[in-house]
Each structure stands twice: as structure tokens, then as C-alpha cells.
Amino acid sequence: MSVLRSSGSSVSCVQDQGSRPDGVIERTERLVQWGGREHTPFVNYVYDIALIDLTSEDDTVDWEWIGARRDKGVSHAQALDLAPRAWREWVKHGSSALPGLRRRVARAKVAKVRDQRPKPGSGEAADLETVYKYFDGRKHDFEALAAAVAARVLRGAGHGYVEGWLTRRSGDGGADFVGRLDLGGGSGLAGTSLVVLGQAKCVKPDTLITAEQIARVVARLRRGWIGVYVTTGAYSESAQTEMVEDQYPIILLNGTSLVGELRSMARDDHGGDLAACIEHVLTGREVAITNRRPEEILLQ
Structure with a gap:
């Protein structure tokens, strides 16, 4: 069962939905759900993800960065050079910097x-x-x-x-x-x-x-x-x-x-x-x- 919840500049998604390449997981929650005709219980997980601002990248993600992160032959520093600006700031300053690095919801509704x-x-x-x-x-x-x-x-x-x-x-x-x-x-x-x-x-x-x-x-x-x-x-x-x-x-x-x-x-x-x-x-x-x-x- 897939669930996707969002509020403001955060997104919550269950385990089988996967996480986004432009977000940082802030919280994980284990929950029990019921499904099927017999209402059989099963365990699932919800992740709260803070979506980062991609304005500097024209709201696009460079998939070369994603590939570099998965490539064992590429160092963390080399992969980080390909990351969005907000991601690099988060790596440098930690979660305390997230409030200033979140995607502004209004921008998603603004037409260039x-x-x-x-x-x-x-x-x-x-x-x-x-x-x-x-x-x-x-x-x-x-x-x-x-x-x-x-x-x-x-x-x-x-x-x-x-x-x-x-x-x-x-x-x-x-x-x-x-x-x-x-x-x-x-x-x-x-x-x-x-x-x-x-x-x-x-x-x-x-x-x-x-x-x-x-x-x-x-x-x-x-x-x-x-x-x-x-x-x-x-x-x-x-x-x-x-x-x-x-x-x-x-x-x-x-x-x-x-x-x-x-x-x-x-x-x-x-x-x-x-x-x-x-x-x-x-x-x-x-x-x-x-x-x-x-x-x-x-x-x-």
C-alpha cells in the first residue's frame, strides 16, 4: 500500500513509495495498517522528507549526481560537487540549516x-x-x-x-x-x-x-x-x-x-x-x- 502525504515544504511517504533525490529525511515512523477483505494487519513505515530548494538549478536535479552517489568508484567529495547548492549547504551546516534551505511551496505554483x-x-x-x-x-x-x-x-x-x-x-x-x-x-x-x-x-x-x-x-x-x-x-x-x-x-x-x-x-x-x-x-x-x-x- 502506498501513501504520500505532504504539508508545506515537507513530504511524508511510505517505504514502498521511495524517497526523493531532492529531499532530506527528517523523521521515520513505524505504523500498523490494515488491508484486504480480512483487514489483515501489516507493518509499514512513513518518512517525513524536507524538500530542498532547487531554484539555483532551475528546479531540476542533475542525475549525474545521483549516479555518482551510487558509483563506488566516485568519492563522497566528488559526488558532492555535483549536488544542488542547497544539498551542499545541508551537508556543510547540518539539519539546523534546513529551515533556510526548504523549497518554498509558492514557487511551485509560480509560472516563469x-x-x-x-x-x-x-x-x-x-x-x-x-x-x-x-x-x-x-x-x-x-x-x-x-x-x-x-x-x-x-x-x-x-x-x-x-x-x-x-x-x-x-x-x-x-x-x-x-x-x-x-x-x-x-x-x-x-x-x-x-x-x-x-x-x-x-x-x-x-x-x-x-x-x-x-x-x-x-x-x-x-x-x-x-x-x-x-x-x-x-x-x-x-x-x-x-x-x-x-x-x-x-x-x-x-x-x-x-x-x-x-x-x-x-x-x-x-x-x-x-x-x-x-x-x-x-x-x-x-x-x-x-x-x-x-x-x-x-x-x-
Whole structure:
């Protein structure tokens, strides 16, 4: 029987799961489990493993190091030269250094800027540039597009989503569109609804959205509300880290994600014609523009 448990930057795994090459065993526990139809008891072991930070190695492990550790012809010092920086620090300073060498959980959920942008010269890059140029200076048009993409993403997650309205140009206070996410699929006590506040930002594809810009949306959120940020740019790694560490209830859609959703919409309903898809979003959908309070979406 295999069990894998994790908490923070530590992982617990049973004996038959094996240990990780980027972790240090901190504690071992012998436990008795029951399995099978007869609930026969058997003994197993749980190891608590502190995962080490691999930022200096771009989150990869050099398997030459693993091979060197198994090779009897390679000395410990030679093998250590191939080890990750954090591992060498642990060997040098001992377990007391582990708190500063642990992998930060937030980093695993942070997308590098280069991974948020289409490959230069690719069709996706051309599409993103087309979208940016089409909507540059057309604030409300881009908000309508962002609202449609956000609706598709939220519905694609298996939830009911109701589109609301776009906010007026003056005094939007960090929200460009409003929607409602229905959870539970029932009425009364069997379901609940959340207010969705959306921010749309049409910027040059090489632009980075900062933590301050995301925080402006988060500041508007009340308990039970979530945010959606849609942009033609990308999100800085520091902004993402802050979002994860502070547990902001917000969904981030970058330029690559935006174009990907638009391409899917075009393929499903417009024979792959991206321009026709965009025109349909802008002319074929009725979207109100108002200064209504976001919570009024719960009454619709």
C-alpha cells in the first residue's frame, strides 16, 4: 500500500513509495495498517522528507549526481560537487540549516515569465499581437472580450456561471466586469453563489502585471467573492508569489491563456476564424454597462 502525504515544504511517504533525490529525511515512523477483505494487519513505515530548494538549478536535479552517489568508484567529495547548492549547504551546516534551505511551496505554483509568453515567431505570438493591436485604446471592447473568456474558463471548470455587466469608465475601483459563479447545482441549502469581479488589461504582450495591480482587484473582494484578471501581458513572478502566499482568491489569465481560449472559441463556433470569433463577441452578445453594486448580481 502506498501513501504520500505532504504539508508545506515537507513530504511524508511510505517505504514502498521511495524517497526523493531532492529531499532530506527528517523523521521515520513505524505504523500498523490494515488491508484486504480480512483487514489483515501489516507493518509499514512513513518518512517525513524536507524538500530542498532547487531554484539555483532551475528546479531540476542533475542525475549525474545521483549516479555518482551510487558509483563506488566516485568519492563522497566528488559526488558532492555535483549536488544542488542547497544539498551542499545541508551537508556543510547540518539539519539546523534546513529551515533556510526548504523549497518554498509558492514557487511551485509560480509560472516563469518566459512560460507565460508564446514562442517568438509562433502562430500564438502572431495571434496575441493581433489581439493587442485590435483592442489597444478600446477599453470597453477589451473588457467585453475578457468577460467572455472568463465566462468560458469558469464554465469549463464545471460550474454554473452567469455573466453580469461591464462597469462604466469612471470610478470602476478595480473591477471592469461582474459575474456570478453558482456552486452546488441546487437551490436553497444545496447551492451557493459567489460574486466574480473581473479586471481586464490590454497591454503590450511584453508588459508585466505587478503585485500592486493585482492587489487593486483583491482589495475590492469581500468574503465569498473571487477575482479574475485577464491581460494580454504576463504576470511578474513576485506578483504570483504574493498571490499564492497570501492566498488571494483570484484567477490569473495571461496573454497566452487568453489567445488559447479565443482559438478554442473560434474552432468551436467559427471554423477557426479568430477575427470572426472576436467580432461575434463584440456584436453578437448583449452586455450591459452600468455602475450597479457587484452584490446585486446575486439577485439575478
